[in-house]
Amino acid sequence: xxxxxxxxxxxxxxxxxxxxxxxxxxxxxxxxxxLAGAGTGKTRVLTTRLVHLLATRKAFPSQIxxxxxxxxxxxxxxxxxxxxVGGPVExxxxxxxxxxxxxxxxxxxxxxxxxxxxxxLDTDDQLRLIKQLLQLANIDDKKWPARLILSAxxxxxxxxxxxxxxxxEDGGDLAGGRMVALYADYQARLRQLxxxxxxDLLLHTITIFQDASNGVLSDCHRRFRYLLVDEYQDTNxxxxxxxxxxxxxxxxxxxxxxxxxxxxxWRGAEIGNILxxxxxxxxxxxxxxxxxYRSTAHILAAASGxxxxxxxxxxxxxxxxxxxxxxxxxxxxxxxxxxxKWIGDxxxxxxxxxxxxxxxxxxxxxxxxxxxxxxxxxxxxxxYRVIGGPRFYERLEIRDALAYxxxxxxxxxxxxxxxxxxxxxxxLGDSTIAILHDAARTLGASMVETTLRLIETDELxxxxxxxxxxxxxxxxxxxxxxxxxxxxxxxxxxxxxxxxTGMWQADKSPEATGRLENLKELxxxxxxxxxxxxxxxxxxxxxxxxDSSDTDMVSLMTLHGAKGLEFxxxxxxxxxxxxxPNQRAIDETGIAGLEEERRLAYVGLTRARRKAYVSHAANRxxxxxWMASSPSRFVAExxxxxxxxxxxAGLDRAGSNLSAQQFNAQFNGMGRRIPAFKPVxxxxxxxxxxxxxxxxxxxxxxxxxxxxxxxxxxVTHVDNDKLExxxxxxxxxxxxxxxxxxxxxxx
DNA sequence: TAGATACAGCCTATC
DNA sequence: GCTGTATCTA
Numbered sequence: 001x002x003x004x005x006x007x008x009x010x011x012x013x014x015x016x017x018x019x020x021x022x023x024x025x026x027x028x029x030x031x032x033x034x035l036a037g038a039g040t041g042k043t044r045v046l047t048t049r050l051v052h053l054l055a056t057r058k059a060f061p062s063q064i065x066x067x068x069x070x071x072x073x074x075x076x077x078x079x080x081x082x083x084x085v086g087g088p089v090e091x092x093x094x095x096x097x098x099x100x101x102x103x104x105x106x107x108x109x110x111x112x113x114x115x116x117x118x119x120x121l122d123t124d125d126q127l128r129l130i131k132q133l134l135q136l137a138n139i140d141d142k143k144w145p146a147r148l149i150l151s152a153x154x155x156x157x158x159x160x161x162x163x164x165x166x167x168x169e170d171g172g173d174l175a176g177g178r179m180v181a182l183y184a185d186y187q188a189r190l191r192q193l194x195x196x197x198x199x200d201l202l203l204h205t206i207t208i209f210q211d212a213s214n215g216v217l218s219d220c221h222r223r224f225r226y227l228l229v230d231e232y233q234d235t236n237x238x239x240x241x242x243x244x245x246x247x248x249x250x251x252x253x254x255x256x257x258x259x260x261x262x263x264x265x266w267r268g269a270e271i272g273n274i275l276x277x278x279x280x281x282x283x284x285x286x287x288x289x290x291x292x293y294r295s296t297a298h299i300l301a302a303a304s305g306x307x308x309x310x311x312x313x314x315x316x317x318x319x320x321x322x323x324x325x326x327x328x329x330x331x332x333x334x335x336x337x338x339x340x341k342w343i344g345d346x347x348x349x350x351x352x353x354x355x356x357x358x359x360x361x362x363x364x365x366x367x368x369x370x371x372x373x374x375x376x377x378x379x380x381x382x383x384y385r386v387i388g389g390p391r392f393y394e395r396l397e398i399r400d401a402l403a404y405x406x407x408x409x410x411x412x413x414x415x416x417x418x419x420x421x422x423x424x425x426x427x428l429g430d431s432t433i434a435i436l437h438d439a440a441r442t443l444g445a446s447m448v449e450t451t452l453r454l455i456e457t458d459e460l461x462x463x464x465x466x467x468x469x470x471x472x473x474x475x476x477x478x479x480x481x482x483x484x485x486x487x488x489x490x491x492x493x494x495x496x497x498x499x500x501t502g503m504w505q506a507d508k509s510p511e512a513t514g515r516l517e518n519l520k521e522l523x524x525x526x527x528x529x530x531x532x533x534x535x536x537x538x539x540x541x542x543x544x545x546x547d548s549s550d551t552d553m554v555s556l557m558t559l560h561g562a563k564g565l566e567f568x569x570x571x572x573x574x575x576x577x578x579x580x581p582n583q584r585a586i587d588e589t590g591i592a593g594l595e596e597e598r599r600l601a602y603v604g605l606t607r608a609r610r611k612a613y614v615s616h617a618a619n620r621x622x623x624x625x626w627m628a629s630s631p632s633r634f635v636a637e638x639x640x641x642x643x644x645x646x647x648x649a650g651l652d653r654a655g656s657n658l659s660a661q662q663f664n665a666q667f668n669g670m671g672r673r674i675p676a677f678k679p680v681x682x683x684x685x686x687x688x689x690x691x692x693x694x695x696x697x698x699x700x701x702x703x704x705x706x707x708x709x710x711x712x713x714x715v716t717h718v719d720n721d722k723l724e725x726x727x728x729x730x731x732x733x734x735x736x737x738x739x740x741x742x743x744x745x746x747x
Numbered sequence: 748t749a750g751a752t753a754c755a756g757c758c759t760a761t762c
Numbered sequence: 763g764c765t766g767t768a769t770c771t772a
Binding site: 122365 | 756758759761762
């Protein structure tokens, strides 16, 4: 219902839009797909649409959900909307899929067997967990590395396939044919740990949504009347299902995306989601944004020429009203060093022409390629920043510190406990941890709980017992401390009293000071959050620390990292077969992989506003050995009119005598075997799941028992699962019942 | 429990 | 060719 008195004249924000943009903004009700080519004003449409929703009184902020993939994109949207309406808009659900799902899940955790304070695991935790499960199941982790197992699980989760939806043979020969059972175990273990991984955030909310009896979904329908989705081409099946459930209520879903910029197929994105939109949401309005405001006609022609070689596109033709501009320069060079030299020189030339270095980017296919440029830029004294290196919250010392906090907040978090139990070294070696681990498994209890029980017995050596008792008391004290003392102060106390800070202070290695600084930065960052729990949530869901520097520097990053960004001048080195398109991408997924590489080329070219430089070298050092290389097929796909070819004669054909097969063999080492999901017959061998039902106490006073360490003895007293035993040689001891066996069986 | 040695794996990467 | 990790040994 539009209040006509409110909108007397056409709002100014509509006037600045072109026809297509305007259509996308004004189609507020019903499903809408906005196919937004690169540089066509996608963000403007998204934010204006939101402002329009509010201005027309179609919705209050609290009735709008806006979903992005990255925190950066969410922040950007918040910022732009605030800018448009002249103040921050609050109360709308704006965030990443995972952040929004986590928010819902915290409220309804018990519906999927979790407590509201569940931990969110990252890849590192997942890998540790899988390693443990592999060991438990006696699966050779040499043959089936945890990384491989994890990626199989993640891919299943991307497709919303929970273990119950899989048949044993769906795992192929992975993990010796026991992959599905392993996956089920992994899920069981997560529940025990009161934890979930990123995939679970979505899958658990889907489970909750699908059960109508809890009323959560209908509540959401009542609440969220309008749904906005950014980068729709990157959604995976789970995200698609999640969105579809939410959209069922009001059908007001607006997805913005570009099938030509889908570059995340390898992490589960389903380009089919965007290609199928009309079918999934009947009556959908499709708006194409094709007028590009970013790049010159030559750059657009180059990008369009390359992408036109792809099949299976929705099809768009980018055009620009702008005239003139330079052709894309395509240069052949002798080797990588020369390439770096040339790019360095060109950047210096730009610098002399008073171009800001912030407007210069070098976009590479893979991280390792940045090194050659860094070296060159250092020699030249060109300031640069590498975007997307190791992240703050992934650093060892930060993860250790966070593990301490996690144990205090969520004592069922065994992964965190195991991480810190002997850091700093407390004399708790592998064997002690193994005892705790085994005992926890037989008891079906958490490690902290198990430790609390074991320290009341004589299972452990007195010294170890008192160390653990101390640690348990510390953790308990820190937990109570959090109720009275501020969490920033408490965090410092935890790191101090645990000896963790001291450990690095005593460390004389050169990186120790840096680590101490990072720890300080960590506690500083906490101040912005009301509670320790809130901070931990932030850390799990927002892995980046806000970047501060806006000094003038060349940006060095991967093509993937450049998506969504734009620069006046873009250098695209390494356009060689094998490197780009990446050979592995082609080996692993064939045509689909090649097309994704081509979309990456399209993304790269369309980042440039004024000048784009493509280069390729005739010789390249890969994994240490020199190889002749031939220009990327994408070079040949650039329309002649749009480019200007330069470089020494003959170089552009160098290396073409090397067969693709030879290249493969060298580039990929001995040819990596990719385990196929081939069906295999026969039941997977069952293996222990962590939780086991506790039988009745089988030991009574007088029973003869055998203990691995203390030998034979007679039970004198029973206290639940704790036994007092007079051992024949070791004397009176308290032990856990699970540590002894009836004497006759041991003989 | 640290230090030494062998060995594999080396593309992209969000949350 | 380099790096991280797993395993062995003093």
